[in-house]
Amino acid sequence: MEEGIMVREYDEERDRLRAEAMERMCEVGPSGEMSLFTDHFGDPVSRVRRSPAFLMLVAETSGPVKEIVGLIRGSVKSVTCGKAIPRNIGAVTAGKHENPLPSPIYTKVAYILGLRVSPFYRRMGIGLRLVRRLEEWFKVQGAEYAYMATDKDNEASIRLFTGRCGYSKFRTPAILVNPVFAHRLPIPRRIRILRLPVADAESLYRCHFSTTEFFPRDIDAILSNPLSLGTFLAVPVAATCGGGEWKWPGTEGFLAAPLESWAVVSVWNCGGVFRLEVRGASRVRRGLAWATRAADRALPWLRIPSVPDIFRPFGALFLYGIGGEGPEAAAMVAALCRHSHNMGKGTAGVVAAEVAVCEPLRRGIPHWRRLSFAEDLWCAKRLAEGYGDGGAVGDWTKSPPGKSIFVDPREL
Incomplete structure (x- = not known):
């Protein structure tokens, strides 16, 4: 069945309605349980559209009646991955003893979100193909790292990214x-x-x-x-x-x-x-x-x-x-x-x-525990070396977490 699946770029005019329908199907939770649903106002690309570079891919069946059975979104931007401490801390300028501030080290990072596979087409490798195809685009865009966020209890997603795609657990911010x-x-x-x-x-x-x-x-x-x-x-x-x-x-x-x-x-x-x-x-x-x-x-x-x-x-x-x-x-x-x-x-x-x-x-920050998430798991992977300033800090995915983190609202 996997051989009959084609992965291609999303076409808004012909794919929008089918992509929406497939995504709604994936959001249906177990019977009798409360589930959180998201409505993107008929724009499946809305979660990445405001990023500097973005792409959405769909997996489509072959044959006379084509069906969208999977989709994935991604974006690329430059972010801080570390800081450079000036060597001449005791610089003397105009008679004043100054301590230069650390400067940011930027790298290009890609973000994966919204991976969905139809319940009827799971365990066929479609999710893996979507991730790998998106990573190819990330590399073309010059991204050195890729990361994704998921619920710490989403075993299927964690197994795919850490077990088959080479990602490692990176950060666990709280929502x-x-x-x-x-x-x-x-x-x-x-x-x-x-x-x-x-x-x-x-x-x-x-x-x-x-x-x-x-x-x-x-x-x-x-x-x-x-x-x-x-x-x-x-x-x-x-x-x-x-x-x-x-x-x-x-x-x-x-x-x-x-x-x-x-x-x-x-x-x-x-x-x-x-x-x-x-x-x-x-x-x-x-x-x-x-x-x-x-x-x-x-x-x-x-x-x-x-x-x-x-x-x-x-x-x-x-x-x-x-x-x-x-x-x-x-x-x-x-x-x-x-x-x-x-x-x-x-x-x-x-x-x-x-x-x-x-x-x-x-x-x-006031919050209700029942509405919040103590750990939102971020997994990361180094795609290539030498694309940006990130090489100056070694492999960022192996660095310890800092006290603070900047969450980009465009990627919600």
Whole structure:
């Protein structure tokens, strides 16, 4: 049967409806269990379309009636894989003793996502063929590494990538999800939140976060994307008092004289690309969730932690570029999460973030454990040597994880 399968590039005009139908078939979970469904508004390429380079492949049966039985998506971009420490740490310039900051080491990395094979055509090697064909394209694009993300309990996916495709377990970030309630969340009076212009947000990220693992070289394209709802800075109100209201001095001025504590986060509107829906919930669960929402709407001042209506298509906000400094940085992040929650009120069902397991600011991100994932497994593979600056740090796939990681919202 495998010999009758052809792998080719996705053609939007003739493949869209068949690809959607096949993908829906793959999302059907076990009978009686709740399952999370994703609706991409009729655009199967939406999850990679905003990347610098992307490709979608389909596996199609031969014969008079052609059927799409598999698909896969991939994208390529340049990201930080390490940092270079200047050798002349004790440089003397104009009579001043300076410590040069580390500079990022970039490499081209490919991302695999959305691998699907029809339930009726599994165990025929179709998934393996799709992965290998996509990797060939990655190499042509100059990618040195490829990686993919999957649920740590997805044994079939892990077995394919680590057992047959040569990938190794690389990182295990946590996905933290918090519901959007019917009431607004108050921002602590001691914290003030400012919205940064896109140009200033870009310069702040490049100056302060560019050595973070997976930091995208084209951060400007992400921040200026219509789905990016803004970058927000949290500062202590005490900094705005005294000599008048504190004003954003620009990135250079801010980093030259930083506040004792501050935090920053950017917000991405996933609802502009896809909608989520939980199916398979019992009437009892639906009724209990409805009761919490009704009570929350009727008595908003009580701030009842209600369950949003996740049993119908709902949108989500994603927090990315989370960072900050100082003893109160986690509290500042918590305030930014509350601000993002209020932005999503009425339009989004949840607010989500993905961070490294050992991220210091993680304790400031509110989340419901039942909605979150403690470990989102990333597997990686080195495709070739010498394509980018990544060779300067050896084999990145063998490097230990850092404290922080930058998750690109375009790849959700």
